[in-house]
Amino acid sequence: MIRLIYSSAVNPTFHQGELQRLLSHYRQRNQQLGICSLLLFMNGDFLQVLEGEEEAVERIYQLIQQDRHHLQLTLLSRENIDAPAFAGHSLLFIDTEELTRKLGHPVHLSNIAQHGELDRSEAARRFVQEFINGKWHHHLANGTNPQVVRRH
Numbered sequence: 001m002i003r004l005i006y007s008s009a010v011n012p013t014f015h016q017g018e019l020q021r022l023l024s025h026y027r028q029r030n031q032q033l034g035i036c037s038l039l040l041f042m043n044g045d046f047l048q049v050l051e052g053e054e055e056a057v058e059r060i061y062q063l064i065q066q067d068r069h070h071l072q073l074t075l076l077s078r079e080n081i082d083a084p085a086f087a088g089h090s091l092l093f094i095d096t097e098e099l100t101r102k103l104g105h106p107v108h109l110s111n112i113a114q115h116g117e118l119d120r121s122e123a124a125r126r127f128v129q130e131f132i133n134g135k136w137h138h139h140l141a142n143g144t145n146p147q148v149v150r151r152h
Contacts, residue, residue, distance in 0.1 A: 001084070004050045004057050005077040005127050007136040008070040010041075022069075023093055030090040035060055038086050038124075040112070040131055042096040046070070047131040049124050051084035076127055076136065085113075085120040092117075096132065107132055 019041075030037055033056040038049040048064075050057050065073055086092060096107045103111060109118055109129060118125040130136060 001052060001081050002054045002057050003077070003079050003081045003084070003121065003124065004061055004075070005048070005124065006061070006064070007045060007047045007074045007076060007131065008064075009072040010044050010046065011069050011071050014069045019069075023091060027091040030060070033060065036084040036086040036089055037091045038089065038113075038117070038128070039091055039093045040096055040128065041094070042131065043134075043137050045137045047127065047136055049086065049127070051081065051086055074136065077123055079123060081121070083120070085117045085124050089117070
């Protein structure tokens with residue numbers, strides 16, 4: 001079993017409403033393949049954690065690499081695991097900006113993984129926290145597209 005973590009920039013032609021429609025399809029596909037997943041959206045960028053049997057995760061990642069919705073795909077981590085951190089979640093989707101508006105304060109790991117999912121993986125927790133803090137982003141408001149952006 002493996003855990004693969006990547007970040008990507010959202011294609012500017014991609015409409016937010018289309019994402020909501022596709023999430024249902026992606027959840028069903030992941031469930032059929034036995035994939036557990038967390039997908040974070042923030043600042044026009046994605047961070048995704050994919051967990052499952054190596055062949056299934058690699059198959060999904062190949063599809064993502066060909067998906068026109070993703071630009072600047074960056075593989076951050078690939079590791080062997082004994083058990084998934086996101087068991088029971090074929091695709092847990094969090095729009096961090098929407099969650100911040102609902103909470104009235106910046107998101108925290110406990111808001112994203114409310115049942116302690118990230119407690120099972122130090123590496124996944126680190127990447128998610130760094131993404132929340134602004135790392136692994138591809139877009140800036142001024143139109144530049146760096147590989148890593150830090151927000152203060």
